[in-house]
Amino acid sequence: MLWYCRFHWHQNTRADDVRRRVLEQHEAGTNKPERIRGWYNLAGGGSGFLLVDTDDPHELTELLQPYMDLVSWDVHAIYEVPYADMIDQIRQRLEPTA
Structure with a gap:
């Protein structure tokens, strides 16, 4: 699983x-x-994000916790959608059913 971990310095x-x-x-x-x-x-500094690949949310927490006194985290599970696949899916969903 891929995690989007936005940070902002305190x-x-x-x-x-x-x-x-x-x-x-x-x-x-x-x-x-x-x-x-x-x-x-x-x-400009003071903020950014990490993309972290782990299936274990405990492992993610262990990675981020040592920084919590310096930065705040906003964490979301994300997934990749290849552009060509997305276009194919959109076309399939918009096609009238026979």
Whole structure:
């Protein structure tokens, strides 16, 4: 399962706080880079999102919890819809039934 994990830094969070925490969690082995499909920062800093691939919501929670004092999380389960497949599905649903 793929998870969209949007983050926004808390008001008093500094860039160095986040840098240190990421490095600490990396060295502790808790960031699970094999599960992170993508890490995106929004222009201007202070927010962004991760795409995390895991079927276990407990594992997702373990990955995100060490950052909760620095950032707030907004987490949603998502799924990929290949564009060509979506167009085919739309056409099938809009075709009149015989």
